[in-house]
Amino acid sequence: MGIFDKFKNIFNKKDKEEIESYDKGLEKTRKEFVNKISILNSKYKKVSPEYFDELEEILIMADIGVNTVMEFIDKLKYRVKHENIVDSEDLKEVIIDEMFIIYVNNEIVVNKINYSTSGPTVILVVGVNGVGKTTTIGKLAYKLTNEGKKVMLVAGDTFRAGAIEQLKEWGERTNSKVITGVNDPSSVVYDGVKTAIDENYDVVLIDTAGRLQNKVNLMNELEKMNKVISKLIPDAPQETLLVIDATTGQNGISQAKSFKEITNITGIVLTKLDGTAKGGIVLAIKEDVNIPVKFVGLGEKEKDLKTFDIEEYIYGLFKDM
Numbered sequence: 001m002g003i004f005d006k007f008k009n010i011f012n013k014k015d016k017e018e019i020e021s022y023d024k025g026l027e028k029t030r031k032e033f034v035n036k037i038s039i040l041n042s043k044y045k046k047v048s049p050e051y052f053d054e055l056e057e058i059l060i061m062a063d064i065g066v067n068t069v070m071e072f073i074d075k076l077k078y079r080v081k082h083e084n085i086v087d088s089e090d091l092k093e094v095i096i097d098e099m100f101i102i103y104v105n106n107e108i109v110v111n112k113i114n115y116s117t118s119g120p121t122v123i124l125v126v127g128v129n130g131v132g133k134t135t136t137i138g139k140l141a142y143k144l145t146n147e148g149k150k151v152m153l154v155a156g157d158t159f160r161a162g163a164i165e166q167l168k169e170w171g172e173r174t175n176s177k178v179i180t181g182v183n184d185p186s187s188v189v190y191d192g193v194k195t196a197i198d199e200n201y202d203v204v205l206i207d208t209a210g211r212l213q214n215k216v217n218l219m220n221e222l223e224k225m226n227k228v229i230s231k232l233i234p235d236a237p238q239e240t241l242l243v244i245d246a247t248t249g250q251n252g253i254s255q256a257k258s259f260k261e262i263t264n265i266t267g268i269v270l271t272k273l274d275g276t277a278k279g280g281i282v283l284a285i286k287e288d289v290n291i292p293v294k295f296v297g298l299g300e301k302e303k304d305l306k307t308f309d310i311e312e313y314i315y316g317l318f319k320d321m
Helices: 003-011 016-025 027-043 049-061 066-082 088-104 133-146 163-174 185-198 215-232 250-262 281-289 310-318
Strands: 121-126 151-155 177-179 203-207 239-245 267-271 293-297 305-307
Touching: 016 027, 016 305, 016 310, 027 049, 027 088, 027 310, 049 066, 066 088, 066 281, 088 281, 088 310, 121 133, 121 215, 133 151, 133 163, 133 203, 133 239, 133 267, 133 293, 133 305, 151 163, 151 185, 163 177, 177 185, 185 203, 185 215, 215 250, 239 250, 239 293, 250 281, 267 281, 281 293
Parallel strands: 121 203, 121 239, 151 177, 151 203, 239 267, 267 293
Antiparallel strands: 293 305
16 A cells, blocks of 8 residues: 555544645645646656656646756656556556655654743744735634634734734734834844743744845844843744745745745745645755745635645645546
C-alpha cells in the first residue's frame, strides 16, 4: 500500500470539515495540476525522457521551484530504474509518495504553536505590506479564542494608515483586548506584553510594520521588539510567524529568504492558497528556506485559517488522480 492509500484510510477517521477545507481550498491547483498530469499520461503510456521533460515543466509551472523540481525528477528517475516502472500510470503513486517525502525529509514536521509553559505565549507576526498580516492576526485570534484561549492583540504597526483600526475591529469580532499607541512600536509592544502578564492572558498576537525595502531599519525595529519582549518574558517571543501571500508565487520565496536574514522565523502562514493555481509553493518554501508552514488560508471566512496538515494538503492536491 502506497502513502496515498494510507492517507485515504486516515481521512476516514479525520474531521470531515477539515478535509473538505483542503479539498475546496486546493481546487484551483488540483484542477490545473492533475489535469495536466492526466493529459501527460494519456500522451505517454510509457515512461520516457520526453515524459520526464514535460512533467518537469508541469511541476515548475505549479510553483514548486526549479531546484526542488530537479531533485524531485532525479528521485523519480532513480525509482523508475530500480523498481522497473514502465507504465506511466504506475508512476502516479510514486509521484505522490515523493511529494510527501520532499516535505517531510526525514524530519519531525512541527506545525503546532510553541506555547509557553508559564505566562503568556507571545507571537510576533511579520511580513511585507499587503500580504494580510492584520487579517491573519484576526483569524488567529478567532481560532485561539474558540479553543478557549484568552487573547490579546497588539498594534505594533504604528505606521500604516488603518492598521490600528483594522486590529480594533478584529478585537471586537473575537472578543480580544487590543493594545494601541502612536509612539515607538516597541513601547506599544512593551505596554501590551506587560498588560498581558498582569492580566493573565494566554496569547499575545503582535502586528508589525512590513517595510522590507529598508532591511536595516526593519531588522533594528524587530531586534528592539525582541529585546523588549524578552526582558518581560525571558523565553519570548515563542513564535515569529512570517505571512506570505500564496498568489505571489516565487516572490513569496524571496520574501521568506529576506526575512530569514533579518530575524528568526519559526513558521510560515501562507494566505490565499485557495486563490492560486500554483499551490506547489508549499513544497518550494519548505525546500528552499527550510521553515515549516504552520497555517494556511483556504478561504475568506474567519474559520478558513487552518493549521497546516501535510497529509490533508497532499490529499487535496491529488485526490482526483
